[in-house]
Amino acid sequence: xxxxxxxxxxxKTQLKSSYxxxxxxxxxxxxxxxxxxxxxxxxxDVAIIEKNYIGFGGAGxxxxxxxxxxxxxxxxxxxxxxxxLWPILTKELDYNLMFNNCGNLNxxxxxxxxxxxxxxxxxxxxxxxxxxxxxxKEAKELVPALNISEDITxxxxxxxxxxxxxxxxxxxxxxxxxxxxNKYGVEIHQQTEATGIKTQNGKxxxxxxxxxxxxxKQVLISAGGYSAALIYGMLGIKLPISVLxxxxxxxxxxxxxxxHVVSSGAYHCYANQTLKGEVATGxxxxxxxxxxxQNTAHYIKHQAEALSEFLPCLRGVKFMRIWGGLxxxxxxxxxxMDGNDHVEGFYMDCGWGYFGFKxxxxxxxxxxxxxxxxxxxxxLKPFNYRRYEKHQLMGETAALVNYTPDN
Amino acid sequence: MALTITCPICGxxxxxxxxxxxEDKGPxxxxxxxxxxxxxxxxxxxxxxxxxxxxxxxxxxxCGSWFTxxxxxxxxxxxxxxxxxx
Numbered sequence: 001x002x003x004x005x006x007x008x009x010x011x012k013t014q015l016k017s018s019y020x021x022x023x024x025x026x027x028x029x030x031x032x033x034x035x036x037x038x039x040x041x042x043x044x045d046v047a048i049i050e051k052n053y054i055g056f057g058g059a060g061x062x063x064x065x066x067x068x069x070x071x072x073x074x075x076x077x078x079x080x081x082x083x084x085l086w087p088i089l090t091k092e093l094d095y096n097l098m099f100n101n102c103g104n105l106n107x108x109x110x111x112x113x114x115x116x117x118x119x120x121x122x123x124x125x126x127x128x129x130x131x132x133x134x135x136x137k138e139a140k141e142l143v144p145a146l147n148i149s150e151d152i153t154x155x156x157x158x159x160x161x162x163x164x165x166x167x168x169x170x171x172x173x174x175x176x177x178x179x180x181x182n183k184y185g186v187e188i189h190q191q192t193e194a195t196g197i198k199t200q201n202g203k204x205x206x207x208x209x210x211x212x213x214x215x216x217k218q219v220l221i222s223a224g225g226y227s228a229a230l231i232y233g234m235l236g237i238k239l240p241i242s243v244l245x246x247x248x249x250x251x252x253x254x255x256x257x258x259x260h261v262v263s264s265g266a267y268h269c270y271a272n273q274t275l276k277g278e279v280a281t282g283x284x285x286x287x288x289x290x291x292x293x294q295n296t297a298h299y300i301k302h303q304a305e306a307l308s309e310f311l312p313c314l315r316g317v318k319f320m321r322i323w324g325g326l327x328x329x330x331x332x333x334x335x336x337m338d339g340n341d342h343v344e345g346f347y348m349d350c351g352w353g354y355f356g357f358k359x360x361x362x363x364x365x366x367x368x369x370x371x372x373x374x375x376x377x378x379x380l381k382p383f384n385y386r387r388y389e390k391h392q393l394m395g396e397t398a399a400l401v402n403y404t405p406d407n
Numbered sequence: 408m409a410l411t412i413t414c415p416i417c418g419x420x421x422x423x424x425x426x427x428x429x430e431d432k433g434p435x436x437x438x439x440x441x442x443x444x445x446x447x448x449x450x451x452x453x454x455x456x457x458x459x460x461x462x463x464x465x466x467x468x469x470c471g472s473w474f475t476x477x478x479x480x481x482x483x484x485x486x487x488x489x490x491x492x493x
Contacts, residue, residue, distance in 0.1 A: 228455035240451035243480075288410070288427035291457045291481045298423065331451055389447035405427055 002053065002191060008175060009054075010182035015189050018215035019047045021371060022207045024194040024230065025223030026050025027059040028170075028357060029349050031177040032364020033220060033371070038184030040365070041372035046186045049209055051193040055174035058224040061293075061325030062357040063248050063282040065261050065272060067104045067165030069131050070355075071120050071396050074382040075334060076127045079355075082362035086168055089361055095176030098169035098275070102260050104162040105142060107310065109154035109266040117160040124162070131162045145257050145313050152309045154266040166261065167272055170357055177364075197234045197346065204345035218371055220339075220347040225291070225326025227350035237342050240388050241328045241351050242405035244285040245292055247299045249322040253277035257313065267306035278320065281307060285327050285354075285406045293324040329353045329406050331388070333396035337363070338385040339370055347371055348385070410483045416470045422483075428463030430454060431475050457481055461488060 006012065021037060023030040026048050037043040050056070066086065068079040086099040108114045117133055124131035136148040139159040148156045178188055189211075196208035197219055207214045221227050221234075228241040254277050263270035268284035283299045300322060308315040330336060330351040339347035349367050352359065366377045376384070387393065410422030430453050436445055454460070459479050466472050477488035 226457070228453065229457045232454050232456075238448065238452035238454060240447075241453055241455055243455050288422070289455070289480055290483050292483055294483075328455075388451050389443045391443075405429075 007188070009178035009188060013187050015047070015187075015192065015209075015211050015214070017213070019187075020045040020216065021218040021220070022046070022214055022216045023048045024207070024219065024221045025057075025227070026054035026178075026188060026190065027057050027222065027224050028055075028173060028177065028360035029222035029224070029352075029363055029367070030220070031174065031181060032360045033222060033349070033367045034186045034364075035177050035181040035184070036365045036368035037371060038181055038186050041368060043368075043372055044185035046181075047214065048181075048186065048188045049192045049194050049207065049214075050188065050190045053190045054178055054188060055171060057226070058325050058327075058356050059174050060171055061248065061323060062170055062354070063270065063272065063280050064167050064170045064357065065104070065165070065263075065270065066099075066168050066358040067162055067261075068129050068358075069104065069106070069120060069124050069160065069162040069165065071123060072334070072394055073123060073127070074394060075396060076123055076129060078362050078366075078379060079359055080127060080129050081365075082359050083164060085361035085365070089173075089176065093176035093180040095172060095179065096169075097172045097176060099166065100168075100275070101164055101166040102272075104165040104261040104263065105139060106160040106162070107139065107156050107262065107264040107266075108158050108160065109264065110157060113265065114158050117158070121160060129162075130164050131160060134159050134161050143258060143260055143262060145311050146262070147310050147312050154264070154309075156310065167274075168357075173360070194230070194234075197343075199235075199343050199346075202344055204343055216345075218345045218347070220349060220367065220371060222349040222367070224350075224352070224356060225328045227348065228328055231348055231350070235343060235346065239336065239351065239385075240330050241336075242289045243291060243326055243328050244288075244405055245290050245294065245324045246282065246285045246327040246354055247295050247303075247322065247324045248280065248282040249295070249300065249303060249319045250274070250278040250280045251314065251317045252320045254279065254317065258311075262311070264306070264310060267310060269303060269306040269310075271307060271311070279307070279314065279317070285329070287405070289405055291326065293326060295322040295324055327354045327406075331403065332393035334394040335359070335383055336385050337367065337370075337380045337383045339376065340374060341385055411485065412464055412476060413485060414466045414469060414472060415474050416472055417466060420466070420469060424466060424468040426465045426467045428465050428473065431461040431463060459486055
């Protein structure tokens with residue numbers, strides 16, 4: 001990882017004392033933004049500053065699911081563009097991102113959930129995204145392993161089927177974007193911790209790092225779950241974010257049985273079968289903010305119970321590997337992308353919760369445009385920081401029962 | 408990773424008996440002269456400290472009290488707050 005050999009993305013370079021733009025966080029949003037800054041806007045004097053190694057955070061910990069069946073009119077076009085970019089990026093980067101558009105099957109367990117799905121599907125169809133409402137029998141035809149009997153905790157009433165979604169190999173996206181960005185001259189500095197942002201007369205002047213000061217007029221913080229703490233620590237800007245550990249696990253490899261991504265809100269469980277045959281599955285977030293990224297017996301048990309109820313053929317199958325990552329949740333389940341607001345030259349891209357992976361390609365493209373033109377692109381405007389004080393929360397959740405850290 | 412919370416009435420209990428109630432932000436701001444920015448700051452905004460923070464908890468599956476503790480968000484361990492020594 002940090003060997004003396006040449007890194008996989010290109011040549012190792014010396015950290016310079018100044019750059020046109022500095023990006024804090026070597027995750028997918030940072031890498032994609034750097035890639036598009038260089039490719040589309042000719043801004044190649046860019047440094048990505050990463051405390052650990054690229055893809056250490058959410059980029060390498062998510063369950064690799066991509067889809068564009070969100071709820072609001074602001075989110076759907078953004079995720080749809082991100083979804084359409086996977087085959088394009090595979091060609092552009094000349095890197096196999098292993099996009100498998102196997103489709104997503106989102107199970108509904110009540111008539112209320114079916115009603116909410118109808119609205120989500122109408123939004124998707126209005127925006128030209130393929131999404132259908134199907135009944136339990138049709139769901140069973142798509143995934144014969146499903147248990148559609150009525151004697152489980154949450155019987156399946158039907159499902160939202162979204163054929164264009166699927167799975168992308170997340171590590172490949174990290175490596176492909178790193179190599180792609182580096183080809184245009186972007187520098188990646190691992191094991192370099194950003195410790196502060198210097199400002200003068202309301203403008204960014206420099207970024208302080210563990211390896212010295214870097215002069216720059218533009219800085220983006222896109223550090224996934226660590227963004228909110230960094231932004232408050234460096235600039236004193238508080239964010240409407242709660243950072244929660246979200247857990248995931250994979251089973252031992254099995255013969256092919258799941259040819260779609262299957263998810264269930266009621267069971268708090270989503271699962272897909274990897275090309276190796278393991279069932280990769282994720283759980284709900286921890287109920288209180290923490291940065292531990294550790295698994296708990298509580299969720300491993302919960303996951304086993306949920307999976308063995310709606311996919312009973314998985315009973316007795318062993319979990320092989322478990323891990324955790326961070327989800328930075330906002331009250332309206334939608335991200336915050338803004339810039340030049342508090343401080344000129346300071347940009348933020350955070351609050352993605354568990355949606356950071358599926359959005360990274362399109363967000364990189366538009367954040368790069370934002371930083372290059374210094375004007376917020378139309379598509380990103382609804383995601384501004386000030387919407388909370390204007391009471392313009394976005395409504396990604398159908399109905400808020402409680403205001404808890406995870407919504 | 409086990410989380411335990413010390414309820415002032417019931418003592419040290421399993422963390423899943425409690426509901427997290429947010430970062431401690433002090434008293435609710437006065438209505439007079441309240442700006443949307445100040446209200447938003449009180450309702451939504453967090454410091455998201457990676458370290459020790461003072462926070463609210465509710466003993467939902469217990470006595471029903473609301474109380475504050477200090478907890479290290481990087482370890483999930485309760486720690487003694489500065490008030491404990493007074």
